[in-house]
Amino acid sequence: MLVRRVPPVPSPVLVEVFELLSQRGFQVESGIAEELVVRPDRLAVDHDLYVLKSHTELSLSLAAVLDTQGARMLNPYRCCAATQDKIVAARRLHAAGVPAPRSWVTGDFSLLRSLLDETPLIVKPHRGHRGAGITVVKNASELASLTPTDTPMLVQEYVEGSGEDLKLYVVGEQVFAVRKPFSESSFTVAGRPVPVTSELREIALACGRVLGLGLYGLDLVDSRDGPLVVDVNYFPGYKGVPDVAPLIADYIEDYANGSESLSLPELEALAEPVGPTH
Amino acid sequence: MRRAPAIAFLLTRHPPTRVSPVMPEVARQLARRGATVEGIYPDEAVTDLTSLDPRHDLYVLKSGTDTALSVAGALHAAGAAILNPYPVAAACRDKIVLTRVLRRAGVPIPDTFVAGSFAQLEPLLSDGPLVVKPYRGSQGRGVRIVRSAGELETADDGTGPLFAQRYHAPTGRDRKLYCIGEQVYGVKRVWPVTSYADKLGEPFRVGEALREVAARCGAAFGIGLYGLDVVETEHGPFVVDFSSFPGFKGVPDAAAALADFIWEAAQRTRAGEPYSTAAHAGFTG
Numbered sequence: 089m090l091v092r093r094v095p096p097v098p099s100p101v102l103v104e105v106f107e108l109l110s111q112r113g114f115q116v117e118s119g120i121a122e123e124l125v126v127r128p129d130r131l132a133v134d135h136d137l138y139v140l141k142s143h144t145e146l147s148l149s150l151a152a153v154l155d156t157q158g159a160r161m162l163n164p165y166r167c168c169a170a171t172q173d174k175i176v177a178a179r180r181l182h183a184a185g186v187p188a189p190r191s192w193v194t195g196d197f198s199l200l201r202s203l204l205d206e207t208p209l210i211v212k213p214h215r216g217h218r219g220a221g222i223t224v225v226k227n228a229s230e231l232a233s234l235t236p237t238d239t240p241m242l243v244q245e246y247v248e249g250s251g252e253d254l255k256l257y258v259v260g261e262q263v264f265a266v267r268k269p270f271s272e273s274s275f276t277v278a279g280r281p282v283p284v285t286s287e288l289r290e291i292a293l294a295c296g297r298v299l300g301l302g303l304y305g306l307d308l309v310d311s312r313d314g315p316l317v318v319d320v321n322y323f324p325g326y327k328g329v330p331d332v333a334p335l336i337a338d339y340i341e342d343y344a345n346g347s348e349s350l351s352l353p354e355l356e357a358l359a360e361p362v363g364p365t366h
Numbered sequence: 367m368r369r370a371p372a373i374a375f376l377l378t379r380h381p382p383t384r385v386s387p388v389m390p391e392v393a394r395q396l397a398r399r400g401a402t403v404e405g406i407y408p409d410e411a412v413t414d415l416t417s418l419d420p421r422h423d424l425y426v427l428k429s430g431t432d433t434a435l436s437v438a439g440a441l442h443a444a445g446a447a448i449l450n451p452y453p454v455a456a457a458c459r460d461k462i463v464l465t466r467v468l469r470r471a472g473v474p475i476p477d478t479f480v481a482g483s484f485a486q487l488e489p490l491l492s493d494g495p496l497v498v499k500p501y502r503g504s505q506g507r508g509v510r511i512v513r514s515a516g517e518l519e520t521a522d523d524g525t526g527p528l529f530a531q532r533y534h535a536p537t538g539r540d541r542k543l544y545c546i547g548e549q550v551y552g553v554k555r556v557w558p559v560t561s562y563a564d565k566l567g568e569p570f571r572v573g574e575a576l577r578e579v580a581a582r583c584g585a586a587f588g589i590g591l592y593g594l595d596v597v598e599t600e601h602g603p604f605v606v607d608f609s610s611f612p613g614f615k616g617v618p619d620a621a622a623a624l625a626d627f628i629w630e631a632a633q634r635t636r637a638g639e640p641y642s643t644a645a646h647a648g649f650t651g
Contacts (some may be wrong), residue, residue, distance in 0.1 A: 121482075121527075122482035122527070123482060124481070124482075125479055125480070125481045125486045125487065126462075126479070126480040126481070127477075127478065127479060127480075128462040128463075128465045128466050128478050128480055129465050129466060129469040129475055129477065129478040130469075131466060145502075145526060145527075146462075146480070146482070146526070146527040149460050149462040149463060149480075149501070149527075150462065152457065152460060152462070152463045153462060153463055153466040156457075156463065156466060156467055156470075156648055157466070157470075166650075169456075170439075170443070173436060173439055175415065175436040175437070175439060175440050176436070176439040176440055176442075176443050178415045178416075178440070179415050179418060179439075179440040179443045179444055180443050182415065182416050183443070183444065190414070190416045191414075191415040191416060192412045192413060192414050192415060193408070193412075193413045193415060193433065193436060193437060193440070194408075194409075194411065194412045194413065194433070195408065195409030195410065195431065195433040196409060196410055199410070199411070199412045200412065203412065214432075214436055238432070239432055240431075240432050240433040240436045242415075243412075354445075355443055355444060355445055
């Protein structure tokens with residue numbers, strides 16, 4: 089497993105998953121990319137399955153190297169890469185008909201002025217994680233005070249929610265929902281489990297299909313027109329989901345045995361045929 | 367009768383002081399052949415991801431900015447044909463991935479190390495100097511030769527992993543190899559460059575050995591348009607950088623060769639065929 093410990097204690101769910109897999113006879117080894125001197129010119133595939141837990145750029149790079157060497161990975165590297173790049177992910181979610189805020193990308197914030205006449209905006213680093221670097225912009229002076237960045241920014245319609253975060257966590261086909269009051273550090277707080285409506289379940293599984301993920305989480309806001317997906321993450325912390333570790337261990341075991349598989353689908357294959365083709 | 371292809375270039379606008387004559391000339395030549403040519407500047411536009419649908423037969427990813435790469439990624443996800451293919455362009459920006467792909471293809475690469483902090487690299491200095499580079503950088507920015515622990519500490523700006531390669535002293539000027547289809551062009555250039563004349567360098571005839579190195583790089587990614595930097599050393603040539611869309615500076619008549627290559631690729635993608643073998647080389651998704 090490629091993991092990253094921030095804060096420097098392992099994710100509790102991961103510790104439990106390790107134990108369960110070891111008890112079942114798997115040899116489990118974990119590595120933190122940032123603590124190793126890696127030889128990318130020599131890196132070879134020496135495990136039957138790699139589980140990508142970390143979201144750091146270095147871990148993704150190593151995962152990419154393992155992928156070019158033919159390693160099996162959960163979630164698959166290409167699916168993680170498409171999910172991590174919010175710009176690519178936004179285009180995919182839209183293609184799958186997943187309800188999501190309108191999204192744009194720009195390298196020049198001043199061009200967003202005319203959009204601000206229509207809607208408040210939320211600006212996110214395109215490869216961000218856990219809410220870092222996110223700014224809500226409601227007027228021209230807030231726009232002017234944004235610091236120019238080197239990295240592309242995903243710009244979304246800002247949807248005023250109910251003040252609560254709604255998170256969906258998925259293991260294969262099993263969907264869990266938790267709610268918690270929103271705050272800047274709320275990613276560290278466990279929410280309370282709430283029932284999963286069929287609408288939410290449908291949305292969660294559609295995200296998984298179009299991004300090719302089996303272990304993932306979604307952030308949603310409740311808008312007047314229903315729930316909107318504002319973020320998708322591969323292998324989240326599953327905080328607040330009771331007894332999820334055995335389910336994750338089962339899924340990893342099935343994946344290792346080849347009875348589950350995932351891949352990044354071609355969008356054309358998902359599209360409904362429109363009109364005559366000849 | 368075949369409709370002429372529609373081609374878009376993803377570009378970065380350069381300050382007017384910078385001389386970059388190749389791409390405008392490529393666009394003019396393609397237009398003269400009847401292609402519809404459009405320039406897109408992703409860093410100066412607001413791209414609506416909700417309605418982003420490919421409208422061109424081919425998107426030429428010339429710009430090296432992250433915004434352009436991301437927009438190319440979104441276009442790729444929407445089914446657009448991109449030159450070079452988006453998965454290849456993305457892999458080439460990441461030196462960690464690049465190194466592994468080239469080494470596996472038998473391309474001579476200096477020994478390579480990646481670490482979270484400078485302290486982890488320090489013991490390696492006892493075997494000689496290292497070249498430290500930003501692992502997502504390009505075009506020689508932030509490249510420095512490190513000989514001592516102090517220099518290593520200065521090279522670590524704390525923003526991310528350190529990418530280091532064993533330094534091999536060059537026995538002459540750097541070699542730039544530019545590939546367009548079957549053609550390999552060589553330019554000798556001083557490093558670091560300080561003037562436009564330096565950038566143009568001096569053309570040289572590429573021998574069999576370097577031709578083979580260049581061919582292996584292209585085959586590793588399944589592409590025909592690329593450039594590489596080679597350092598000649600006592601231990602033979604080493605490839606120290608690779609670009610999926612270099613500037614082709616100093617290549618005689620580069621615009622005509624590029625226009626031919628792009629025209630041919632657009633004809634294929636218009637017919638729904640791949641123009642490269644990137645998918646065979648494993649670069650899909």
